[in-house]
Amino acid sequence: MSERRPAPTVGQVVLGKRLQELREAAGLKREEAARVLRVAPATVRRMEMAEVSLKIPYVQVLLETYGVQEDEAAAFVTLAEEANQPGWWQRFHDVLPDWFSLYVSLEGAARLVRSYEPHFVPGLLQTEEYARAVLEAGTIGQAGPDLIERHVSLRMARQSLLERPDPPHLWVIMDETVLKRPVSIRGEVMREQLDKLLDFAERDRVTLQVAEFKDGPHPGTYAPFTLFRFAEPELPDMVFTEYLTGALYLDSRTEVSAHLEVLDHMTARAASAQRTKKILREYREDF
Secondary structure (H helix, E strand, O other), X not given: OOOOOOOOOHHHHHHHHHHHHHHHHOOOOHXXXXXXXXXXXXXXXXXXXXXXXXXXXXXHHHHHHOOOOHHHHHHHHHHHHHHOOOOHHHHHOOOOOHHHXXXXXXXXXXXXXXXXXXXXXXXXXXOHHHHHHHHHHOHHHHHOHHHHHHHXXXXXXXXHHHHOOOOOEEEEEEEOHHHHOOOOOOHHHHHHHHHHHHHHHOOOOEEEEEEOHHHOOOOOOOOOEEEEEOOOOOOOOEEEEEEOOEEEEEOOHHHHHHHHHHHHHHHXXXXXXXXXXXXXXXXXXXX
16 A cells, blocks of 8 residues: 555645646646656646655756756746745644645735634634544544544644744634533633633734624535635635535635625624623623
8 A cells, every 4th residue: 555645745735737838838837747757647636736756856847847047947946945844743643634735825824814613613713622622522522532632732833934034924713602612521621721811802913803702694504614815926725624524615706705705794693803802701701
């Protein structure tokens, strides 16, 4: 059995799209590029779709074929070599599903992360005890304590991106259900979690809003989802939505625009960031 290929890094996604653009600008079809490399057209497609690592010799031949200038080609090759380096999360390959590996890569590269969470505090803001309680209650809880601890460690490691000197802007809308749902019989778990939310609510690069019960239903009540926006102009906004056994990554303009419109609508209806702090303090007093 061949070794499982890790999920692509954001760099591979960006450069794959750029290779496709260069090919199309040169007026070549995938079949023609494949003949230059003496490979099947599927190999070119997989490189462009970031389904395989960027083989440097292939990249060099393609750039020359597409008429890319020598200095630009050299810079592209350097970026490809960097993109092929495994992300830090690969050390959690034993517990990280393929469909979630790309999420962690996108999360780490995004300049803006906007999400709607109807059930639980988002993973980037969870305390260790809250994360452990949530994981124990889910399907992962059936895997045993050792694997649960690996998942907790992964979730805590993801949070390091918020401690970077220039972190992404994290903008979260949570249903009030998140604050009402007990995840543990120990009250201190939720107390500590609310304290952490209040701490992050004071940060310049974090915006928290609560969708209150009193405001009734809203257009985002179908499922949790996250929208990523990047500094790189080559990479479009992307939306992630999760279901029981997998996830979808959406990057078509129509689908992303629909999710962005829902987020904007929910942002206008949800409690303001200032009122959200008041709501969090009130729930904190109950514990």
